[in-house]
């Protein structure tokens with residue numbers, strides 16, 4: 001269980017406040033208007049931004065006092081996940097060891113992950129010679145190798161076309177199935193996500209977030225709720 005209690009931070013003169021629980025192995029979509037703090041939440045969880053108050057418990061243990069590398073989170077951004085001057089192979093190796101230098105057994109793991117994400121023929125290339133979809137697959141493969149139990153995905157497929165977005169989502173689903181990953185995913189394409197989403201975290205303001213099961217969210221939306229909040233976010237025409 002990921003248990004976020006009265007988690008608070010401040011950026012400039014804007015206050016943020018989040019509170020929700022997410023069962024281990026579940027997928028939560030994070031939605032809401034631009035600027036409410038969806039990315040900020042992920043950044044505070046993984047330690048890229050400091051919390052000013054509150055608790056984040058994973059499997060009962062508070063993680064906010066832990067250094068970044070010990071936290072249970074693997075993070076994936078919309079772009080710039082890979083080191084541009086390093087080969088895909090070394091980028092993946094960094095998921096296993098911070099130096100990127102590997103023993104033979106680790107090398108085998110990198111190759112297995114590369115095959116898994118269908119990029120085994122691209123290991124020698126630098127990221128600038130990969131398509132957008134291939135770059136995100138390589139970045140996912142690195143997160144896969146990190147074996148972190150909770151994945152924080154910040155619009156990881158937004159820059160891709162709908163078919164590749166669906167493919168990216170399928171890779172995430174596979175990771176969930178194979179590693180039991182718990183997933184928090186910021187999206188502007190909620191309707192694409194809902195079939196695989198267990199829970200929705202909907203920003204009303206930066207200090208007020210609604211946490212609903214997907215069934216409850218759909219029930220309330222069918223009755224006309226959330227329209228002004230979601231606006232074009234749920235529009236299927238992109």
Ligand SMILES: Nc1ncnc2c1ncn2[C@@H]1O[C@H](COP(=O)(O)OP(=O)(O)OP(=O)(O)O)[C@@H](O)[C@H]1O
Nearest residue numbers: 011012014032033034035036037038039040041186
């Ligand atoms: N490091 C920072 N320092 C100061 N302000 C920041 C920082 N990061 C984000 N902000 C501000 O915090 C607010 C929330 O930003 P955030 O990126 O979390 O929003 P978001 O909900 O993810 O928006 P979007 O959907 O546009 O990506 C914005 O007003 C943004 O300008």
